[in-house]
Amino acid sequence: MEGIDIQLYDRKIIEREVEAFVYDPSCGGIVSFVGKVRDATQNKQVLRLEFESYEPMAIKEMRKIAQQVLERWSVKKIAIHHRIGVLQIEDTAVVISVSAPHRKDAFVACQYAIDTLKETVPIWKKEIFEDGEVWVAAHP
Amino acid sequence: MIVKVVAYGIARDILKSADCSIDLKEATTIAGLKEVLLQQYPDFSKLASLRFAVGEEYQTDSYTLVAGQEVVIIPPVSGG
Numbered sequence: 001m002e003g004i005d006i007q008l009y010d011r012k013i014i015e016r017e018v019e020a021f022v023y024d025p026s027c028g029g030i031v032s033f034v035g036k037v038r039d040a041t042q043n044k045q046v047l048r049l050e051f052e053s054y055e056p057m058a059i060k061e062m063r064k065i066a067q068q069v070l071e072r073w074s075v076k077k078i079a080i081h082h083r084i085g086v087l088q089i090e091d092t093a094v095v096i097s098v099s100a101p102h103r104k105d106a107f108v109a110c111q112y113a114i115d116t117l118k119e120t121v122p123i124w125k126k127e128i129f130e131d132g133e134v135w136v137a138a139h140p
Numbered sequence: 141m142i143v144k145v146v147a148y149g150i151a152r153d154i155l156k157s158a159d160c161s162i163d164l165k166e167a168t169t170i171a172g173l174k175e176v177l178l179q180q181y182p183d184f185s186k187l188a189s190l191r192f193a194v195g196e197e198y199q200t201d202s203y204t205l206v207a208g209q210e211v212v213i214i215p216p217v218s219g220g
Binding site for chain 2: 082093
Protein backbone atom coordinates (compact mmCIF):
# COMPACT_ATOMS: atom_id res chain seq x y z
CA MET A 1 0.00 0.00 0.00
CA GLU A 2 1.17 3.49 -0.80
CA GLY A 3 2.26 5.47 2.22
CA ILE A 4 3.75 2.51 4.12
CA ASP A 5 7.44 1.68 4.65
CA ILE A 6 8.18 -1.40 6.76
CA GLN A 7 11.74 -2.58 7.31
CA LEU A 8 13.52 -5.06 9.56
CA TYR A 9 17.31 -5.20 9.43
CA ASP A 10 20.56 -5.78 11.27
CA ARG A 11 22.27 -2.39 10.91
CA LYS A 12 22.06 1.07 12.44
CA ILE A 13 18.70 2.82 12.04
CA ILE A 14 19.16 6.35 10.71
CA GLU A 15 16.22 8.22 12.23
CA ARG A 16 16.32 10.97 9.60
CA GLU A 17 15.88 8.44 6.81
CA VAL A 18 12.81 6.85 8.42
CA GLU A 19 11.28 10.29 8.86
CA ALA A 20 12.13 11.34 5.32
CA PHE A 21 9.78 8.67 3.94
CA VAL A 22 6.74 10.26 5.61
CA TYR A 23 7.41 13.84 4.45
CA ASP A 24 4.41 15.10 2.50
CA PRO A 25 3.38 18.60 1.41
CA SER A 26 -0.13 18.02 2.81
CA CYS A 27 1.18 17.26 6.30
CA GLY A 28 1.63 19.84 9.03
CA GLY A 29 3.00 17.41 11.57
CA ILE A 30 5.31 14.45 11.88
CA VAL A 31 5.56 12.42 15.07
CA SER A 32 8.39 9.94 15.53
CA PHE A 33 8.89 7.42 18.29
CA VAL A 34 12.48 6.35 18.79
CA GLY A 35 13.02 3.26 20.94
CA LYS A 36 16.49 3.07 22.51
CA VAL A 37 18.46 0.48 24.44
CA ARG A 38 18.47 1.41 28.13
CA ASP A 39 21.50 0.83 30.35
CA ALA A 40 19.64 -0.84 33.21
CA THR A 41 16.59 -2.92 34.14
CA GLN A 42 15.40 -2.66 37.73
CA ASN A 43 18.71 -1.12 38.76
CA LYS A 44 20.65 -3.95 37.13
CA GLN A 45 23.31 -2.98 34.62
CA VAL A 46 22.53 -4.22 31.10
CA LEU A 47 25.56 -5.02 28.94
CA ARG A 48 23.74 -5.39 25.61
CA LEU A 49 20.51 -6.61 24.01
CA GLU A 50 20.06 -9.36 21.45
CA PHE A 51 17.01 -9.10 19.20
CA GLU A 52 15.64 -11.86 17.03
CA SER A 53 12.50 -12.13 14.93
CA TYR A 54 10.30 -14.50 13.01
CA GLU A 55 11.00 -12.28 10.07
CA PRO A 56 8.23 -12.87 7.48
CA MET A 57 5.53 -12.73 10.15
CA ALA A 58 7.11 -9.75 11.89
CA ILE A 59 7.00 -7.80 8.64
CA LYS A 60 3.40 -8.90 8.03
CA GLU A 61 2.32 -7.84 11.52
CA MET A 62 4.06 -4.47 11.25
CA ARG A 63 2.35 -3.93 7.89
CA LYS A 64 -1.03 -4.72 9.51
CA ILE A 65 -0.38 -2.06 12.14
CA ALA A 66 0.51 0.47 9.44
CA GLN A 67 -2.64 -0.34 7.48
CA GLN A 68 -4.78 0.05 10.63
CA VAL A 69 -3.17 3.41 11.30
CA LEU A 70 -3.96 4.66 7.79
CA GLU A 71 -7.56 3.43 8.10
CA ARG A 72 -8.31 4.75 11.57
CA TRP A 73 -6.76 8.19 11.57
CA SER A 74 -6.28 10.99 9.15
CA VAL A 75 -2.68 10.00 8.58
CA LYS A 76 -0.82 10.32 5.30
CA LYS A 77 2.21 8.07 5.69
CA ILE A 78 3.81 5.76 8.22
CA ALA A 79 7.26 4.20 8.39
CA ILE A 80 8.33 1.49 10.83
CA HIS A 81 11.95 0.35 10.97
CA HIS A 82 12.96 -2.27 13.53
CA ARG A 83 16.47 -3.48 14.14
CA ILE A 84 17.51 -7.04 15.01
CA GLY A 85 20.83 -8.56 16.06
CA VAL A 86 23.13 -7.38 18.82
CA LEU A 87 22.47 -3.85 20.11
CA GLN A 88 24.55 -1.81 22.52
CA ILE A 89 23.40 0.73 25.11
CA GLU A 90 21.95 3.85 23.43
CA ASP A 91 21.50 2.08 20.08
CA THR A 92 18.16 2.65 18.37
CA ALA A 93 15.99 -0.48 18.28
CA VAL A 94 12.93 0.92 16.55
CA VAL A 95 11.75 4.09 14.83
CA ILE A 96 8.12 4.79 13.95
CA SER A 97 7.34 7.97 12.01
CA VAL A 98 3.84 9.16 11.18
CA SER A 99 2.82 12.20 9.14
CA ALA A 100 -0.60 13.83 9.21
CA PRO A 101 -2.19 17.10 8.17
CA HIS A 102 -2.78 17.84 11.90
CA ARG A 103 -0.56 16.89 14.84
CA LYS A 104 -3.22 15.23 16.97
CA ASP A 105 -3.74 12.37 14.54
CA ALA A 106 0.02 11.88 14.22
CA PHE A 107 0.51 11.68 18.01
CA VAL A 108 -2.34 9.24 18.59
CA ALA A 109 -1.46 7.06 15.60
CA CYS A 110 2.22 6.87 16.54
CA GLN A 111 1.38 5.83 20.10
CA TYR A 112 -1.04 3.20 18.82
CA ALA A 113 1.62 1.85 16.46
CA ILE A 114 4.33 1.36 19.10
CA ASP A 115 1.89 0.00 21.72
CA THR A 116 0.51 -2.54 19.22
CA LEU A 117 3.96 -3.48 17.93
CA LYS A 118 4.95 -4.44 21.46
CA GLU A 119 1.93 -6.76 21.71
CA THR A 120 1.71 -8.43 18.32
CA VAL A 121 4.95 -8.35 16.35
CA PRO A 122 7.02 -11.54 16.75
CA ILE A 123 10.29 -9.96 17.81
CA TRP A 124 12.09 -10.99 20.98
CA LYS A 125 14.84 -9.35 22.96
CA LYS A 126 17.23 -10.85 25.44
CA GLU A 127 18.94 -8.70 28.05
CA ILE A 128 22.52 -9.68 28.73
CA PHE A 129 23.80 -8.92 32.22
CA GLU A 130 27.20 -9.51 33.77
CA ASP A 131 25.90 -12.62 35.52
CA GLY A 132 23.29 -13.96 33.15
CA GLU A 133 20.66 -13.27 30.53
CA VAL A 134 16.89 -12.91 30.44
CA TRP A 135 14.27 -13.01 27.66
CA VAL A 136 12.35 -9.79 28.26
CA ALA A 137 8.67 -10.15 29.29
CA ALA A 138 8.75 -13.95 28.95
CA HIS A 139 7.51 -14.57 32.48
CA PRO A 140 4.65 -12.87 34.32
CA MET B 141 -0.44 -37.18 13.63
CA ILE B 142 2.93 -35.50 13.56
CA VAL B 143 3.47 -31.77 13.10
CA LYS B 144 6.68 -29.76 12.91
CA VAL B 145 7.07 -27.04 15.51
CA VAL B 146 9.46 -24.13 15.08
CA ALA B 147 10.54 -22.11 18.09
CA TYR B 148 11.97 -18.64 18.69
CA GLY B 149 13.22 -16.81 21.76
CA ILE B 150 12.62 -18.53 25.07
CA ALA B 151 10.55 -21.22 23.33
CA ARG B 152 13.70 -22.38 21.57
CA ASP B 153 15.52 -22.52 24.91
CA ILE B 154 12.70 -24.62 26.40
CA LEU B 155 12.63 -27.03 23.44
CA LYS B 156 16.46 -26.99 23.41
CA SER B 157 16.09 -26.86 19.63
CA ALA B 158 14.96 -24.44 16.93
CA ASP B 159 12.50 -27.02 15.63
CA CYS B 160 11.27 -30.54 16.30
CA SER B 161 8.54 -32.98 15.43
CA ILE B 162 5.66 -33.42 17.87
CA ASP B 163 3.34 -36.41 17.88
CA LEU B 164 -0.15 -35.11 18.61
CA LYS B 165 -1.62 -38.63 19.01
CA GLU B 166 -5.36 -38.14 18.53
CA ALA B 167 -5.28 -34.36 18.89
CA THR B 168 -5.98 -32.28 15.80
CA THR B 169 -6.02 -28.67 16.95
CA ILE B 170 -3.73 -25.97 18.30
CA ALA B 171 -5.30 -26.58 21.73
CA GLY B 172 -4.26 -30.23 21.48
CA LEU B 173 -0.74 -29.29 20.45
CA LYS B 174 -0.53 -26.92 23.40
CA GLU B 175 -1.55 -29.70 25.77
CA VAL B 176 1.08 -32.10 24.39
CA LEU B 177 3.77 -29.40 24.57
CA LEU B 178 2.91 -28.54 28.17
CA GLN B 179 3.13 -32.22 29.11
CA GLN B 180 6.47 -32.75 27.43
CA TYR B 181 7.97 -29.36 28.30
CA PRO B 182 6.38 -28.11 31.57
CA ASP B 183 8.43 -24.89 31.42
CA PHE B 184 6.00 -23.58 28.79
CA SER B 185 3.42 -23.22 31.58
CA LYS B 186 5.65 -20.61 33.25
CA LEU B 187 5.42 -18.19 30.33
CA ALA B 188 3.28 -15.08 30.45
CA SER B 189 1.57 -16.19 27.21
CA LEU B 190 1.85 -18.86 24.57
CA ARG B 191 0.58 -18.29 21.05
CA PHE B 192 0.89 -20.22 17.82
CA ALA B 193 1.19 -19.23 14.19
CA VAL B 194 0.52 -21.15 11.00
CA GLY B 195 1.16 -19.58 7.61
CA GLU B 196 2.66 -16.50 9.27
CA GLU B 197 -0.64 -15.71 11.03
CA TYR B 198 -1.70 -16.12 14.66
CA GLN B 199 -4.19 -18.99 15.03
CA THR B 200 -6.67 -19.67 17.80
CA ASP B 201 -6.99 -22.81 19.94
CA SER B 202 -9.66 -24.28 17.66
CA TYR B 203 -7.49 -24.11 14.51
CA THR B 204 -7.34 -27.56 12.90
CA LEU B 205 -3.90 -28.90 12.07
CA VAL B 206 -3.00 -31.36 9.33
CA ALA B 207 -0.18 -33.90 9.36
CA GLY B 208 3.21 -32.45 8.54
CA GLN B 209 2.07 -28.87 9.04
CA GLU B 210 4.56 -26.33 10.38
CA VAL B 211 3.48 -24.53 13.53
CA VAL B 212 5.50 -21.69 14.99
CA ILE B 213 5.50 -21.25 18.77
CA ILE B 214 5.21 -17.56 19.68
CA PRO B 215 6.29 -16.93 23.28
CA PRO B 216 5.64 -13.46 24.78
CA VAL B 217 6.93 -10.92 22.28
CA SER B 218 9.22 -8.09 23.37
CA GLY B 219 10.02 -5.95 20.36
CA GLY B 220 10.39 -2.19 20.44
